Amino acid sequence: MNAPKQGSGTEPAWVKAAANQSRLAFGLAVTELGRRDERVVAVGADTLDLIGLRGFIEHAPARVIDVGIAEQNAMGVAAGLATTGLRPFVCGYAPFITARSMEQIRNEVAYADQRVVIGAAASGVSLAVSGGTHHALEDLALMRSLPNMTVVVPADSHEAWHATLATDDIDGPAYIRLGGRVPEPPVTPVDAPFGLGKATCLAEGSDVAVIACGALVAPAVDAAKELAEQGIGARVLNMSTIKPLDEEAILAAAEETRGIVTAEEHHLTGGLGGAVAELLAVKRPTPMRMVGMPDEFAVVGPTNRIRARYGMSARHIVDACLDLLG
Amino acid sequence: MSNREALLRALREQALDIRRNTWRALHAAGSGHMGGSLSAADLLAALYFHHLNLRPEEPDWPERDRFVLSKGHANTALGAVLAQAGFVDDGFIDTFYAYESRFGMHPDIKVPGVEMCTGALGHGLSVGLGMALGSRLQGKDWRTVVMLGDGELQEGSNWEAAMAAAHLAPLRLTAILDYNKVQQSGHVAEMLGLEPLADKWRAFGWSVRECDGHDMEAIVDALDALPAAPDKPSLLIAHTVKGKGASFAEDTYLWHNNLVGDEVYEKAIAELGEPA
Ligand SMILES: [Mg+2]
Numbered sequence: 248m249n250a251p252k253q254g255s256g257t258e259p260a261w262v263k264a265a266a267n268q269s270r271l272a273f274g275l276a277v278t279e280l281g282r283r284d285e286r287v288v289a290v291g292a293d294t295l296d297l298i299g300l301r302g303f304i305e306h307a308p309a310r311v312i313d314v315g316i317a318e319q320n321a322m323g324v325a326a327g328l329a330t331t332g333l334r335p336f337v338c339g340y341a342p343f344i345t346a347r348s349m350e351q352i353r354n355e356v357a358y359a360d361q362r363v364v365i366g367a368a369a370s371g372v373s374l375a376v377s378g379g380t381h382h383a384l385e386d387l388a389l390m391r392s393l394p395n396m397t398v399v400v401p402a403d404s405h406e407a408w409h410a411t412l413a414t415d416d417i418d419g420p421a422y423i424r425l426g427g428r429v430p431e432p433p434v435t436p437v438d439a440p441f442g443l444g445k446a447t448c449l450a451e452g453s454d455v456a457v458i459a460c461g462a463l464v465a466p467a468v469d470a471a472k473e474l475a476e477q478g479i480g481a482r483v484l485n486m487s488t489i490k491p492l493d494e495e496a497i498l499a500a501a502e503e504t505r506g507i508v509t510a511e512e513h514h515l516t517g518g519l520g521g522a523v524a525e526l527l528a529v530k531r532p533t534p535m536r537m538v539g540m541p542d543e544f545a546v547v548g549p550t551n552r553i554r555a556r557y558g559m560s561a562r563h564i565v566d567a568c569l570d571l572l573g
Numbered sequence: 574m575s576n577r578e579a580l581l582r583a584l585r586e587q588a589l590d591i592r593r594n595t596w597r598a599l600h601a602a603g604s605g606h607m608g609g610s611l612s613a614a615d616l617l618a619a620l621y622f623h624h625l626n627l628r629p630e631e632p633d634w635p636e637r638d639r640f641v642l643s644k645g646h647a648n649t650a651l652g653a654v655l656a657q658a659g660f661v662d663d664g665f666i667d668t669f670y671a672y673e674s675r676f677g678m679h680p681d682i683k684v685p686g687v688e689m690c691t692g693a694l695g696h697g698l699s700v701g702l703g704m705a706l707g708s709r710l711q712g713k714d715w716r717t718v719v720m721l722g723d724g725e726l727q728e729g730s731n732w733e734a735a736m737a738a739a740h741l742a743p744l745r746l747t748a749i750l751d752y753n754k755v756q757q758s759g760h761v762a763e764m765l766g767l768e769p770l771a772d773k774w775r776a777f778g779w780s781v782r783e784c785d786g787h788d789m790e791a792i793v794d795a796l797d798a799l800p801a802a803p804d805k806p807s808l809l810i811a812h813t814v815k816g817k818g819a820s821f822a823e824d825t826y827l828w829h830n831n832l833v834g835d836e837v838y839e840k841a842i843a844e845l846g847e848p849a
Contacts, residue, residue, distance in 0.1 A: 314741075315737065319699065319733055323698075323702070323734065324734075328703040328710075330700075331703075350693055351696060
């Protein structure tokens with residue numbers, strides 16, 4: 248695989264500004280789009296700094312609308328703006344901007360098929376110390392169940408930048424799942440080409456395939472290295488778009504390996520593992536293991552310990568692969 | 574007859590036609606929401622045939638005023654007025670609830686003249702606020718009008734939107750409340766009272782006026798006086814009667830939504846009198 252480029256003197260300014268945080272890369276990309284296109288508007292819910300929109304405010308203060316801590320209103324306002332030809336990006340905390348405004352997202356955004364892009368920061372257990380009220384472990388299930396919705400889970404700040412820019416080509420709604428204040432180690436190159444709906448292969452292998460997204464992509468790569476030391480070839484697919492799913496890449500992995508392990512920072516119900524299982528159950532039944540959050544609420548603690556406790560780490564991916572291969 | 578008298582007479586006729594066409598749609602479907610459609614008929618007539626700047630032959634005309642029916646269950650009245658204004662064919666009215674029709678219980682954005690899918694209560698004011706912001710951001714003159722129901726004001730999301738609209742003012746945003754005092758399961762005052770309602774909206778930063786929502790002259794006067802204040806969003810509280818125009822359906826939750834067979838239909842149409 249290509250090693251991510253780090254600290255090169257020629258890297259673009261956004262890389263440093265994003266500081267390995269996908270939420271900041273999203274805000275920087277929205278700001279970049281806002282410079283290119285006067286139709287771009289940011290809608291927040293007391294989330295300007297969460298998303299890193301101060302640059303956009305400096306550039307065009309009128310086009311940054313924060314409605315305060317009122318996610319339902321933020322989503323309705325965004326849909327209304329979109330009907331007038333503007334291009335709103337709604338920025339919020341993943342647990343609130345999805346569940347709190349779910350009905351607005353379903354009706355005014357997805358059903359009405361408006362071009363609203365939702366940037367959801369602090370997803371998964373990135374706010375682990377906050378407790379279960381602030382974890383977002385069901386957001387992919389919610390968003391994935393909506394017709395018209397595109398669902399993207401960038402693996403790092405680099406991919407968050409490119410994914411956000413790529414939404415410029417979408418006519419309908421999109422959901423971009425972002426991290427919190429915990430730095431996300433880069434796992435994709437700064438200049439990696441990004442295609443919505445396209446998985447990227449981060450490691451080749453034909454014994455087992457690990458299909459991961461978001462915060463579990465880096466552990467998946469680590470797991471593949473560990474498996475390689477045991478003589479097992481693990482293919483790693485970064486499934487950064489959950490919907491539409493890259494069926495071709497998944498079916499090829501199912502055909503060319505002995506089984507598939509999915510890995511995500513999300514409940515095991517309804518997320519990436521669910522999406523892959525739904526596809527394979529119908530098109531190509533394949534042995535699978537799923538790494539993710541079990542059906543319970545997490546205890547409080549540092550994010551990495553919470554991930555490890557509930558089975559979302561490189562070691563758990565290795566174990567799942569070994570279990571699958573018997 | 575003065576121009577104004579002629580206007581009022583024409584608007585009253587349109588309102589009667591909205592009621593006739595509402596019953597026609599309900600009869601075609603066999604049931605539906607009559608109460609809140611009939612209470613809104615005079616307001617809709619004044620909006621579509623006097624107040625709103627629209628081009629029925631060019632429904633997506635960018636400079637048009639925007640209208641959002643937040644109380645989307647009054648879609649029979651909206652379908653009626655859209656047909657009467659020429660956004661859709663007259664035959665659209667007969668497709669209410671029909672298989673693959675775009676005229677279901679609630680407004681569908683795919684219908685010419687419909688600006689948003691509404692009917693999940695408490696959503697319309699936020700959407701209207703977004704439209705009004707869109708107008709201001711693009712330096713446009715067009716206005717946004719949102720029609721609210723009284724029962725839906727029990728949804729907290731309205732108050733998020735109300736607070737934000739006042740904070741983000743000035744905007745060309747008007748809300749019209751079809752205050753028919755009745756909701757699905759009973760009188761609003763008994764279910765979850767809204768009063769003192771005008772005071773609440775004023776406290777939220779809105780300019781509030783009230784009128785008789787069945788007195789066409791009062792409606793037109795109130796609409797002509799908008800915006801009620803230059804730096805605030807406007808709320809027009811229109812006092813109405815649920816089921817207006819059908820004696821058996823007035824002021825009762827039993828006719829919020831009900832069956833409409835031949836007998837009901839003929840009685841309701843007869844009570845509206847002969848078309849002009
Ligand atoms: Mg009512």
